[in-house]
Amino acid sequence: MEAFLSNIDKVVDGFSWTVRLTLFSALFSFILGIVLTAMRVSPIPLLRALSTGYVEGIRNTPLTLVLLFCGLGLNSALGLSLADSVAWDVFWWAVIGLSAYTACFVSESLRAGINTIPLGQVEAARSLGLTFTQNLSLIVIPQALRTVVGPLGSVLIALIKNTTVASVAGLGVQEASRQMKLMFDQGIAPVLPTFVGFAIGFLILTLPTGYFFGWLSKRVAVVR
Amino acid sequence: MTTTPLVVLENVNKHFGDLHVLRDIDLSVTAGEVVVVIGPSGSGKSTLCRTINRLETIDTGRILLDGQPLPAEGRGLAKLRSDVGMVFQSFNLFAHKTVLQNVTLGPMKVLGQPKAKATERGMELLDRVRIGNQAHKYPAQLSGGQQQRVAIARALAMNPKVLLFDEPTSALDPEMVQEVLDVMTDLAKEGMTMVVVTHEMGFARRAANRVVFMADGQIVEENTPDEFFTKPQSERARDFLSKILTH
Numbered sequence: 001m002e003a004f005l006s007n008i009d010k011v012v013d014g015f016s017w018t019v020r021l022t023l024f025s026a027l028f029s030f031i032l033g034i035v036l037t038a039m040r041v042s043p044i045p046l047l048r049a050l051s052t053g054y055v056e057g058i059r060n061t062p063l064t065l066v067l068l069f070c071g072l073g074l075n076s077a078l079g080l081s082l083a084d085s086v087a088w089d090v091f092w093w094a095v096i097g098l099s100a101y102t103a104c105f106v107s108e109s110l111r112a113g114i115n116t117i118p119l120g121q122v123e124a125a126r127s128l129g130l131t132f133t134q135n136l137s138l139i140v141i142p143q144a145l146r147t148v149v150g151p152l153g154s155v156l157i158a159l160i161k162n163t164t165v166a167s168v169a170g171l172g173v174q175e176a177s178r179q180m181k182l183m184f185d186q187g188i189a190p191v192l193p194t195f196v197g198f199a200i201g202f203l204i205l206t207l208p209t210g211y212f213f214g215w216l217s218k219r220v221a222v223v224r
Numbered sequence: 225m226t227t228t229p230l231v232v233l234e235n236v237n238k239h240f241g242d243l244h245v246l247r248d249i250d251l252s253v254t255a256g257e258v259v260v261v262i263g264p265s266g267s268g269k270s271t272l273c274r275t276i277n278r279l280e281t282i283d284t285g286r287i288l289l290d291g292q293p294l295p296a297e298g299r300g301l302a303k304l305r306s307d308v309g310m311v312f313q314s315f316n317l318f319a320h321k322t323v324l325q326n327v328t329l330g331p332m333k334v335l336g337q338p339k340a341k342a343t344e345r346g347m348e349l350l351d352r353v354r355i356g357n358q359a360h361k362y363p364a365q366l367s368g369g370q371q372q373r374v375a376i377a378r379a380l381a382m383n384p385k386v387l388l389f390d391e392p393t394s395a396l397d398p399e400m401v402q403e404v405l406d407v408m409t410d411l412a413k414e415g416m417t418m419v420v421v422t423h424e425m426g427f428a429r430r431a432a433n434r435v436v437f438m439a440d441g442q443i444v445e446e447n448t449p450d451e452f453f454t455k456p457q458s459e460r461a462r463d464f465l466s467k468i469l470t471h
């Protein structure tokens with residue numbers, strides 16, 4: 001355990017990348033998820049088809065493939081670069097892959113939430129003269145979001161854990177699990193305590209997230 | 225009372241699949257007039273009401289508001305809907321907004337009123353439906369009768385040309401029916417143009433200028449409330465009235 005603790009700076013650095021991956025991917029996947037959902041319920045058939053195709057396609061592809069496509073395909077093979085330093089370049093590609101993937105789950109949760117909203121809410125908004133976009137942004141999505149806070153918490157927890165895929169899938173982001181593997185490879189710390197240490201690190205991120213979202217979902221619940 | 229027709233339905237037909245729910249409907253509502261629509265379940269009363277603000281589309285015929293045909297979609301349709309207030313059986317207050325926010329949303333987002341003005345007018349309307357002291361509660365914290373009065377205030381906040389009511393008291397506990405009918409009666413006295421689907425005969429006698437009796441998607445009979453309830457002309461109306469009177 002001491003050997004592990006004496007390398008605590010590496011551990012902290014690893015988790016700092018994990019947290020950054022999570023925060024940016026959560027933000028972008030949330031926004032993209034809302035856009036996909038809005039397209040999915042829009043009256044325009046083309047937008048609905050695009051959204052459905054995207055969600056069904058990406059959601060059913062392994063995350064490893066999505067990230068490999070970003071890392072090996074777009075970044076390495078096509079040479080598209082998003083930042084000057086390698087560390088940040090691979091970081092942003094990982095964020096794009098994780099966001100593209102997670103957005104599908106955000107969208108599916110949100111759509112389930114929309115389905116719980118009584119039609120009368122939409123009709124009341126329509127009869128006041130709200131446009132489709134206003135109806136969606138002022139009535140439907142705010143209510144849907146409140147009903148799916150719990151499921152969105154689960155999506156976020158999955159995202160935290162999924163950040164570990166970013167280093168195996170050709171994107172060498174120095175996130176926690178990669179730091180752990182490096183520590184094994186270099187033999188600088190005994191395996192078992194290191195495992196336990198990193199596992200605890202992830203629990204420190206995921207458990208409070210779960211409790212927080214549980215609390216929040218009660219707090220903002222719409223009473224009918 | 226003027227005689228300008230505010231709402232006109234001409235030869236309106238509507239199907240739900242094979243079901244012919246509105247058959248050659250001709251109806252004209254004058255400004256300031258209160259029309260009560262009555263009839264057996266499934267006769268098309270709600271559908272009729274909902275076509276007037278295009279919550280339901282029609283197959284053939286024309287509907288005019290203030291002489292203009294209803295726009296099919298887009299901004300024009302939204303504008304039309306803001307001119308036609310609707311009060312639903314199940315209230316349909318926005319569950320995530322307070323009572324006051326329910327009333328100010330339309331004026332702010334559709335009419336572009338500044339918040340202060342919308343709030344001032346909103347409070348005025350809530351006071352008028354006697355619910356001003358509950359302005360900051362959420363709909364679920366109110367009784368059905370209170371919620372329906374808020375829904376009326378919400379519709380009034382848009383300064384509509386006509387108000388549509390689809391069985392506004394049917395979902396209420398009996399002791400709350402009167403408070404809602406009282407508000408509606410006041411509106412009628414103030415000259416609001418109203419189309420009201422209801423079986424509340426007391427309200428019809430007190431507030432309506434005309435009763436329209438529907439059956440099987442058709443307007444079977446139209447008359448003043450007194451004439452209609454005391455001397456119904458058609459067999460169907462007599463039959464229907466005998467059923468609701470024995471309740």
Ligand SMILES: Nc1ncnc2c1ncn2[C@@H]1O[C@H](COP(=O)(O)OP(=O)(O)OP(=O)(O)O)[C@@H](O)[C@H]1O
Pocket residue numbers: 240243245263264265266267268269270271272
């Ligand atoms: N969205 C719909 N799809 C298919 N059929 C419908 C739909 N809405 C109504 N109907 C049918 O159309 C007919 C007329 O319905 P409507 O709701 O207008 O009747 P109503 O007179 O309001 O009846 P009630 O007194 O029960 O409210 C009914 O047979 C009903 O089942």
Ligand SMILES: [Mg+2]
Pocket residue numbers: 269270271390391
């Ligand atoms: Mg009905």
